[in-house]
Amino acid sequence: MSTRIKIKALLESTQTDIDVTVKGWVRAFRQNRFIALNDGSTNNNVQIVVDFENTDPALLKRITVGAAISVYGKLIASQGKGQTVEVIAETIEILGDSDPEKYPIQPKKHSLEFLRENAHLRFRTSTFGAIFRVRHSLAFAIHKFFEERGFVYLHTPIITASDAEGAGETFHVTNFDLNNVPKVDGEVDYKQDFFGRSANLTVSGQLEGELGAMALSDIYTFGPTFRAENSNTTRHLAEFWMIEPEMAFADIIDNMDTAEALLKYVIAYALDKNKEDIEFLTQRLLDEEKQKPQNERSEMNLIEKLQFCLANNFERLTYTEAIDILKESTPNKKKKFQYPVEGWGTDLQSEHERYLVEKHFKKPVILTDYPKDIKSFYMRQNDDGKTVAAMDILFPGIGEIVGGSQREERLDKLEQRMDELGIPKDELWWYLDTRRFGSCPHAGFGLGFERLVLFVTGMGNIRDVIPFPRFPKNAEF
Amino acid sequence: MSTRIKIKALLESTQTDIDVTVKGWVRAFRQNRFIALNDGSTNNNVQIVVDFENTDPALLKRITVGAAISVYGKLIASQGKGQTVEVIAETIEILGDSDPEKYPIQPKKHSLEFLRENAHLRFRTSTFGAIFRVRHSLAFAIHKFFEERGFVYLHTPIITASDAEGAGETFHVTNFDLNNVPKVDGEVDYKQDFFGRSANLTVSGQLEGELGAMALSDIYTFGPTFRAENSNTTRHLAEFWMIEPEMAFADIIDNMDTAEALLKYVIAYALDKNKEDIEFLTQRLLDEEKQKPQNERSEMNLIEKLQFCLANNFERLTYTEAIDILKESTPNKKKKFQYPVEGWGTDLQSEHERYLVEKHFKKPVILTDYPKDIKSFYMRQNDDGKTVAAMDILFPGIGEIVGGSQREERLDKLEQRMDELGIPKDELWWYLDTRRFGSCPHAGFGLGFERLVLFVTGMGNIRDVIPFPRFPKNAEF
Numbered sequence: 001m002s003t004r005i006k007i008k009a010l011l012e013s014t015q016t017d018i019d020v021t022v023k024g025w026v027r028a029f030r031q032n033r034f035i036a037l038n039d040g041s042t043n044n045n046v047q048i049v050v051d052f053e054n055t056d057p058a059l060l061k062r063i064t065v066g067a068a069i070s071v072y073g074k075l076i077a078s079q080g081k082g083q084t085v086e087v088i089a090e091t092i093e094i095l096g097d098s099d100p101e102k103y104p105i106q107p108k109k110h111s112l113e114f115l116r117e118n119a120h121l122r123f124r125t126s127t128f129g130a131i132f133r134v135r136h137s138l139a140f141a142i143h144k145f146f147e148e149r150g151f152v153y154l155h156t157p158i159i160t161a162s163d164a165e166g167a168g169e170t171f172h173v174t175n176f177d178l179n180n181v182p183k184v185d186g187e188v189d190y191k192q193d194f195f196g197r198s199a200n201l202t203v204s205g206q207l208e209g210e211l212g213a214m215a216l217s218d219i220y221t222f223g224p225t226f227r228a229e230n231s232n233t234t235r236h237l238a239e240f241w242m243i244e245p246e247m248a249f250a251d252i253i254d255n256m257d258t259a260e261a262l263l264k265y266v267i268a269y270a271l272d273k274n275k276e277d278i279e280f281l282t283q284r285l286l287d288e289e290k291q292k293p294q295n296e297r298s299e300m301n302l303i304e305k306l307q308f309c310l311a312n313n314f315e316r317l318t319y320t321e322a323i324d325i326l327k328e329s330t331p332n333k334k335k336k337f338q339y340p341v342e343g344w345g346t347d348l349q350s351e352h353e354r355y356l357v358e359k360h361f362k363k364p365v366i367l368t369d370y371p372k373d374i375k376s377f378y379m380r381q382n383d384d385g386k387t388v389a390a391m392d393i394l395f396p397g398i399g400e401i402v403g404g405s406q407r408e409e410r411l412d413k414l415e416q417r418m419d420e421l422g423i424p425k426d427e428l429w430w431y432l433d434t435r436r437f438g439s440c441p442h443a444g445f446g447l448g449f450e451r452l453v454l455f456v457t458g459m460g461n462i463r464d465v466i467p468f469p470r471f472p473k474n475a476e477f
Numbered sequence: 478m479s480t481r482i483k484i485k486a487l488l489e490s491t492q493t494d495i496d497v498t499v500k501g502w503v504r505a506f507r508q509n510r511f512i513a514l515n516d517g518s519t520n521n522n523v524q525i526v527v528d529f530e531n532t533d534p535a536l537l538k539r540i541t542v543g544a545a546i547s548v549y550g551k552l553i554a555s556q557g558k559g560q561t562v563e564v565i566a567e568t569i570e571i572l573g574d575s576d577p578e579k580y581p582i583q584p585k586k587h588s589l590e591f592l593r594e595n596a597h598l599r600f601r602t603s604t605f606g607a608i609f610r611v612r613h614s615l616a617f618a619i620h621k622f623f624e625e626r627g628f629v630y631l632h633t634p635i636i637t638a639s640d641a642e643g644a645g646e647t648f649h650v651t652n653f654d655l656n657n658v659p660k661v662d663g664e665v666d667y668k669q670d671f672f673g674r675s676a677n678l679t680v681s682g683q684l685e686g687e688l689g690a691m692a693l694s695d696i697y698t699f700g701p702t703f704r705a706e707n708s709n710t711t712r713h714l715a716e717f718w719m720i721e722p723e724m725a726f727a728d729i730i731d732n733m734d735t736a737e738a739l740l741k742y743v744i745a746y747a748l749d750k751n752k753e754d755i756e757f758l759t760q761r762l763l764d765e766e767k768q769k770p771q772n773e774r775s776e777m778n779l780i781e782k783l784q785f786c787l788a789n790n791f792e793r794l795t796y797t798e799a800i801d802i803l804k805e806s807t808p809n810k811k812k813k814f815q816y817p818v819e820g821w822g823t824d825l826q827s828e829h830e831r832y833l834v835e836k837h838f839k840k841p842v843i844l845t846d847y848p849k850d851i852k853s854f855y856m857r858q859n860d861d862g863k864t865v866a867a868m869d870i871l872f873p874g875i876g877e878i879v880g881g882s883q884r885e886e887r888l889d890k891l892e893q894r895m896d897e898l899g900i901p902k903d904e905l906w907w908y909l910d911t912r913r914f915g916s917c918p919h920a921g922f923g924l925g926f927e928r929l930v931l932f933v934t935g936m937g938n939i940r941d942v943i944p945f946p947r948f949p950k951n952a953e954f
Binding site: 023068102120136140143153159172174176181186195197199201208217223238239248436437439440468473476 | 483601
């Protein structure tokens with residue numbers, strides 16, 4: 001017996017006529033002779049050739065789809081099509097059977113919805129193996145990008161007491177017996193709860209991230225964030241991962257440059273490291289789009305779209321310029337938008353973002369300088385008195401993938417804006433302290449990790465790019 | 478003006494007599510002449526030399542501890558002690574003032590407790606700058622280790638519905654108004670809650686991690702985990718980060734080898750990348766220990782301890798062997814243990830672990846094959862019918878830093894154990910499915926990230942190695 005070699009390494013081997021041990025799960029077994037074996041290290045299967053005439057029929061019967069097996073044999077150059085090497089089995093050991101009558105993952109095309117219900121087994125399909133290997137590479141590339149640039153990875157808290165940002169519905173975290181919540185004068189007595197106060201799951205690590213940046217210069221978070229919104233869409237999750245860099249001594253231009261560089265870096269990394277996975281996902285998307293009418297199909301395939309994104313500068317323009325374009329656009333004039341664009345000041349809807357990105361510029365777009373009334377209190381106020389130094393990056397097919405801004409570093413301006421919006425300053429004393437002591441221009445942004453994975457894998461539903469999605473009425477697995 | 482250069486790069490510069498712009502926070506200002514400036518990129522400050530006779534006195538007055546400044550000037554070889562280069566200031570700009578009467582972080586030694594209460598500003602001290610840079614490097618090295626070995630980083634869910642593992646008290650996650658929890662027949666009506674069922678914060682990603690490993694071969698998690706235990710100790714947090722690798726086709730020996738290799742890899746990485754930080758922390762610990770009686774001081778300093786850990790194999794022995802050593806030990810015979818070691822079967826207390834690691838072997842220890850009754854249901858049962866293939870790694874000064882096992886891959890054995898322990902099999906149908914379809918030997922472990930950071934930084938309180946610690950009655954920031 002030899003040490004087990006992973007299938008990815010085996011398929012890349014330049015040596016043949018050597019003894020190998022491979023282990024994995026049977027994807028297919030043809031003619032009692034050819035096993036397609038996969039161990040998750042690569043999208044490709046290795047072909048195992050079985051000498052069925054000299055193999056115990058009882059063993060052959062147990063080589064079923066989904067079974068885990070160990071194969072010892074000789075690696076040889078393959079005569080067949082589709083592979084350069086194959087393994088001539090000398091011994092086959094069944095590690096774990098898989099009853100073909102009961103195994104949910106059959107060697108056929110399952111619907112994505114069926115696989116979502118079997119998320120514990122969908123990793124064993126080519127599509128989901130590819131998705132989660134790509135997801136891994138994107139995550140690693142994010143860490144690598146920031147490591148190379150001297151950013152400190154900061155674990156900001158998941159459980160927070162401050163709900164001051166008001167960024168949406170939050171989940172409560174409690175140690176109370178919900179059958180018997182202690183009350184004082186008819187109100188919940190949070191003093192008795194675990195943290196001695198009301199606590200929630202974080203919606204963003206930004207505010208705490210800024211505290212780190214105002215000492216360490218450049219930090220980033222990469223952690224889970226939560227929204228208790230009752231949104232059953234293909235773009236929203238109750239639990240999702242965000243990357244939030246914060247940079248001291250940086251303005252909105254530095255912010256845009258860093259975000260664009262980050263996105264290009266991680267896409268390039270995945271294209272290089274996961275070539276076969278992305279080729280597979282490109283073909284998957286082509287097959288899926290074949291069922292659509294010609295005019296709804298993408299102009300570029302997945303790989304082309306990713307390469308295009310690397311090769312071109314993102315289009316940078318202000319919100320005000322975008323409104324002008326939208327007002328004059330054909331769909332607006334022909335009243336094709338659900339929400340007509342009439343004037344300056346309203347928030348952009350998904351249909352408007354998609355028009356800008358997919359029809360007008362046909363490339364990623366960075367919109368800046370939004371009206372302050374549709375943006376958060378911590379964004380730096382521009383001199384015009386109307387706008388803030390915000391920046392959103394819009395991606396084709398995805399919409400907003402990055403949202404960020406230069407932060408308001410001036411204590412008086414920040415406090416004034418908090419007062420206007422009714423945000424309690426005493427709860428955020430620690431945030432304001434960074435403006436009291438050694439404040440400086442700084443900027444940051446949030447990147448929605450699952451939206452990035454959607455873009456790079458070409459998948460259409462965000463529930464398919466996170467291992468075990470959380471959404472209304474679902475916390476299975 | 479030139480582009481800003483970070484202080485780490487500036488201090489490593491081999492060029493002098495060049496114009497530079499540096500930005501950072503004032504750590505000290507001596508004799509109206511020498512500014513110690515730090516920007517968090519390194520433990521070291523750069524010395525800024527001010528020509529005070531030709532500088533506006535109003536400006537000089539604003540160069541206070543904690544102020545953020547931008548300096549343009551010439552980088553020259555330094556004549557002074559303690560630095561090789563310094564910057565002769567040409568212009569100084571105050572970016573953010575810091576009132577010396579009010580700024581909490583004074584240029585003196587603050588207690589760790591005081592700094593914990595000012596966790597939003599403690600990043601600006603040498604000690605916490607060093608800690609969080611080391612923490613970053615350890616996190617990056619963990620990702621790098623697994624990337625090099627083909628592991629897939631898997632984001633297992635934070636919100637889970639299954640409390641089946643019974644690993645301790647969990648936090649509830651709910652969308653209910655706690656003042657008005659809906660009930661049916663006097664019981665909480667979870668059907669109305671966000672997820673349509675009772676939900677908690679995860680205590681471990683292991684079970685979901687195994688699902689990934691049973692398809693992708695090697696996966697790891699690195700995410701937050703939670704315990705709602707009312708423990709006010711220097712070793713426990715309510716929210717902490719764990720790394721949990723799971724490996725298919727692996728046994729307990731592979732598991733030990735991987736865990737030991739991982740720990741050595743990341744310690745070596747931090748020693749290399751954060752030499753100055755760890756030197757600073759070594760001196761800090763020496764200073765702290767000077768206040769202890771001689772016999773309570775460490776035999777090795779921090780760097781020596783880390784290097785020793787790299788240079789020596791971890792001691793591997795069984796629980797049974799450990800019990801024999803402890804029974805015969807001097808403290809046991811002299812009744813110095815709070816919990817006397819009398820026989821086989823009881824769990825080891827911290828004092829026993831410390832004796833083994835710090836007194837008997839004087840090196841990291843891997844204990845294996847614990848009695849099944851003190852370990853979890855998913856651990857693989859050994860042939861002796863009494864023990865399971867568990868492995869715990871014990872570190873000097875820390876105690877258990879890793880806990881893991883070969884997992885029970887045999888459906889009948891697993892179900893039998895679940896029945897014995899009253900663990901509901903229907904709730905874990907998806908976990909059992911991996912044993913029904915293509916099961917295989919596999920193993921994994923959990924590494925407590927903060928305990929690792931404690932070990933490498935030489936800090937004594939776990940609340941000092943996570944940015945914003947969560948513990949009973951505390952969720953500030």
